[in-house]
Amino acid sequence: MSKNKPTLPQGTRDFDPSTVRKRRYIFDTLREVFELYGYQPLETPAMENLDTLMGKYGEEGDKLIFKILNNGLGDPKNIEKSKTAFERVLEGKNDTDLTERALRYDLTIPFARFVAMNHNTLTFPFRRYQMQPVWRADRPQKGRYREFYQCDADVVGSYSLINEVELASIYYTAFKKLGINVEIRINNRKILAALAEVCGGADKLTGITVAIDKLDKIGLAGVTQELAQRGLSDIQVTTIEKYLGLAGSNEEKLDALKALIATSATGATGIAELETILNYPGSPVMTVDLTLARGLNYYTGAIFEIKALDYQIGSIGGGGRYDDLTGTFGVPGIPGVGISFGVDRIYDVMEGLNLFPADVHTGARILFFNLGEAEAKAAFGLLQQLRAKGIAAELYHETAKFDKQFKYAEKKGIPYIVILGSEELATSTVKRKDLTTGRQETLTFEQLLTSLL
């Protein structure tokens, strides 16, 4: 056994009690909103078969998937097994001899796998939310971890734009409950497709999307340079510059846009979709952001991104509509739309703006001092009665000096202490002290049990 000081794997974190409680506050708030909208919880295993995951995230993504070593390999007592497996891998024959399973990389592909496996029994539209960790072998850096939670809500089996309105409304409601001022930005991939059409052909769409997606990082000059490098003519680049420069209210932007991409039927559809979503009665306020592109290829309609208004940080949510969730698993024709919450960044915003409610730390409310065996036994009886009433409380574990017990209460942030010494025991009373105000009262046992804190 190693006697070395242990460490954590790079890019992973322990969550101490205070952090778990704050994170749980975020998860509980999101869950409550998802449930209000009829979304249902789903959980999938951490491990998936390797062929479920590989090839779904592009070449770069594939490299970041954590693979699980097949059992028994590397065992010095069974070196033959390793040898055979290694030889086959090196001959390029079969790398499933080395690994057949991997840790999930996101929640979308496991969801697609679940829907593909169960589409005959699910009721569509199927609305699910999922809040689970994912793993990526990224280089760890500030704010980027190898294990982190994703939190997704998707509805599949429906083309209705009411879903987009509801998901925007989920964003609005959730961030309102969390106390974070946000801008809900919306665009539509059909508009970007129309822009590509106008600029020389649909085959330019990915290039244009990728370039526009970098606008925040490399600026307009960088984008135009990249577009030129990707083979767009000056006229085409000018059109895109004009597109990126469209300003004003949502209506003004859309009106100007209609002129710019007038020749594209796809564009007209995209604009109409946007207008339906924006104008649906009860729809939350959104900002049309024509520079919004989103990185992922599979979006086909509305795309969303959430920007925190009072805190400098990247987007804290995003999503969009896709045409085909499960085609890659042999079940075509299931469209959907989904959104994601960036829980780690939301945590940073709330911590930075001091938005966590004070009572998020729901630890014990009362510490009974331990002042001797008979006293502790009496205290324990009272303690159990308080717990039965739902009040979290503790008895100090052993008889110790006042000072030591005080410090324990302070360090654990327990707001009240109860003193039951020999004198109090004789009179069936306790002294209760409020550590916040310093106020101390003498109470009968009955008063202690019935007075509210």
Add this chain to the structure above:
Amino acid sequence: MSKNKPTLPQGTRDFDPSTVRKRRYIFDTLREVFELYGYQPLETPAMENLDTLMGKYGEEGDKLIFKILNNGLGDPKNIEKSKTAFERVLEGKNDTDLTERALRYDLTIPFARFVAMNHNTLTFPFRRYQMQPVWRADRPQKGRYREFYQCDADVVGSYSLINEVELASIYYTAFKKLGINVEIRINNRKILAALAEVCGGADKLTGITVAIDKLDKIGLAGVTQELAQRGLSDIQVTTIEKYLGLAGSNEEKLDALKALIATSATGATGIAELETILNYPGSPVMTVDLTLARGLNYYTGAIFEIKALDYQIGSIGGGGRYDDLTGTFGVPGIPGVGISFGVDRIYDVMEGLNLFPADVHTGARILFFNLGEAEAKAAFGLLQQLRAKGIAAELYHETAKFDKQFKYAEKKGIPYIVILGSEELATSTVKRKDLTTGRQETLTFEQLLTSLL
């Protein structure tokens, strides 16, 4: 991309919405009780460094640890990297070239690792609970999975037996809240140590413990046979038979036990500890079970096991006191005591005895039918007002036949439907139907929003 029908890795499970909700009911109940007792939540990463885990679970355990392949190995585009790593592994030089990280096998070692890393800043006694999945490469079979949740509560940094009383009380309270009738069985490893002393020496303790632990499976004859094979004399085996045969009330058993192991000081301590725990005022009813041994080696004092009384299944909880949590990580002198809840078995018991409350399925309460564009818009306005009041509700995603919308409500178990057609829209009313009773009412919009369901 594979077009094959996807599957799940052996021994893993998806949890559908209904199952997630029932499991969450168990977790929430346990969490509530842990918090009442001042236990605080901790979460550790799924991955640990390999040397944190290896050598901690015995030879068999080591084999069942899922190891994570180092990044880039097996990549056909970088075969040289694999080759170098494989060669070193085969030469027995360094198997960390193949894998450096592994999935956690239980929650105890990660907790020990956390305490060892943070013991300078933690406030002791430190009470934590942890509810997270663990992974074991066991052969999957009925009720045994490769990914399953553990749910542990431990207090470390205290020798006080009040901790044992509190943990027994946590068991009692939690199972009462869940509605499961249980027997809390208790024994003490010091008593087993005394039995070993009396039977020829402390070196026999592990053998005797292992043999007694099999009593349920192989019966008394099997145990005595195994003891004989382990080199115990007839007289020693007879003493153990006598020990295993001790019957009656807790007091009767302990009295008879005192005679049997009278010569052992350790035994006297063990019995005194048991008596203190059993007789502490407010302590829940427990059954002294002298045949209780528990598999793990590291227990040194009280040991617990929970038996469901109304359902045939193995133990649904267990735990005990240990002298040294973190010595293996170079931080000696931190004793503790902990208990564990078998969540999968608890789920089976509750499902088998129909103990989940009916309202565990907290899906949408109301489905608004979608009967046209204008009608849907009006319905959506009402829907959003209901949601703002905290009532989970849905609007059917598109205009469709009555029958189809009915079926959706039925399949999702939504208890009320609201019909807002052209006629209702003209009069600002709705029809609300209770699908359970079949009763239908006509309500004004105002009535719909204010009447309780």
